[in-house]
Amino acid sequence: MTVRVLLFASYADAVGAAEIHVDVPDGTTVRDLVAAVRARHGPDRLPPAPMVAVNQRYASHDTSVSAGDEIAIIPPVAGG
Amino acid sequence: MHSAIVERPIEAARLMTRVSDASCGAVVLFVGTVRDRNSGRAVTGIEYSAYREMAERELAAIVADAEARFPGVHLAVEHRIGYLALGEASIAIAAAHAHRALAYDASRHVIEETKRRVPIWKREHYADGTREWVHAGSGRAASAALPGAAR
Numbered sequence: 001m002t003v004r005v006l007l008f009a010s011y012a013d014a015v016g017a018a019e020i021h022v023d024v025p026d027g028t029t030v031r032d033l034v035a036a037v038r039a040r041h042g043p044d045r046l047p048p049a050p051m052v053a054v055n056q057r058y059a060s061h062d063t064s065v066s067a068g069d070e071i072a073i074i075p076p077v078a079g080g
Numbered sequence: 081m082h083s084a085i086v087e088r089p090i091e092a093a094r095l096m097t098r099v100s101d102a103s104c105g106a107v108v109l110f111v112g113t114v115r116d117r118n119s120g121r122a123v124t125g126i127e128y129s130a131y132r133e134m135a136e137r138e139l140a141a142i143v144a145d146a147e148a149r150f151p152g153v154h155l156a157v158e159h160r161i162g163y164l165a166l167g168e169a170s171i172a173i174a175a176a177h178a179h180r181a182l183a184y185d186a187s188r189h190v191i192e193e194t195k196r197r198v199p200i201w202k203r204e205h206y207a208d209g210t211r212e213w214v215h216a217g218s219g220r221a222a223s224a225a226l227p228g229a230a231r
Binding site: 009013053056057058074076077 | 135
């Protein structure tokens with residue numbers, strides 16, 4: 001399946017895109033998805049265990065991902 | 081309660097009038113502003129960006145949680161995104177209560193939680209013409225430690 005992944009701030013700069021599409025097997029977890037992105041775009045572009053949101057909620061790396069999900073890889077936040 | 085991510089200047093006084101009424105003996109207003117130095121470097125402005133839909137959701141959750149945690153507190157919060165010049169307000173939090181203690185506590189709680197979990201980032205612009213993303217954390221925080229990760 002193809003999953004849409006959003007990138008922000010320093011991660012978007014590092015990968016060179018604010019949105020990418022990643023091909024992963026059905027039943028992929030957040031952990032596997034991050035590994036796939038790092039494998040494709042370079043392991044130096046993203047940390048091995050970044051914060052990830054699935055459908056706009058923080059998700060653990062064990063969370064399963066579906067094709068229609070909105071996945072976001074989230075740099076350390078710096079609001080306020 | 082009121083919370084919003086905005087792209088216009090924050091009118092802090094309006095947030096105060098939103099939360100206070102005759103039952104309130106205390107209104108605490110916190111305003112976060114753009115400072116001219118960070119880590120020894122001269123800053124000329126800060127560009128804020130957000131994962132907007134999630135940021136609005138997280139900010140609303142923080143405010144709702146704070147109103148439950150500090151009974152009787154009324155809260156109004158706005159966080160601005162876009163380019164801000166020195167001295168401009170990036171966030172304002174108005175907290176009203178019958179008595180000051182809970183108003184202060186709720187205000188502090190909201191700013192600390194905002195800094196911890198609302199997906200907003202800032203890129204500082206420096207006097208030497210360079211600019212850099214500011215990372216408060218290491219970038220390697222395990223998401224399992226985050227609010228909602230277990231849900």
